[in-house]
Amino acid sequence: MEEVFQELPVFLIPLIVVLSIWESIWKAIALYKAGGNKDLAWFIFIFIFNTAGILPIIYVLTHRD
Numbered sequence: 001m002e003e004v005f006q007e008l009p010v011f012l013i014p015l016i017v018v019l020s021i022w023e024s025i026w027k028a029i030a031l032y033k034a035g036g037n038k039d040l041a042w043f044i045f046i047f048i049f050n051t052a053g054i055l056p057i058i059y060v061l062t063h064r065d
């Protein structure tokens with residue numbers, strides 16, 4: 001496992017961390033809104049699929065309160 005991390009470019013690990021934080025923030029916002037709106041299908045899709053924030057962003061932008 002250690003060999004894999006030694007071969008990664010230096011910028012890749014911070015990029016993965018930033019993308020993970022980005023995904024988590026958008027996912028949390030979308031799940032909160034979907035739960036509040038009782039949109040069970042959206043809640044399940046957003047909870048299961050990791051789309052780098054794309055699916056949660058679509059939900060948040062199309063279901064403005």
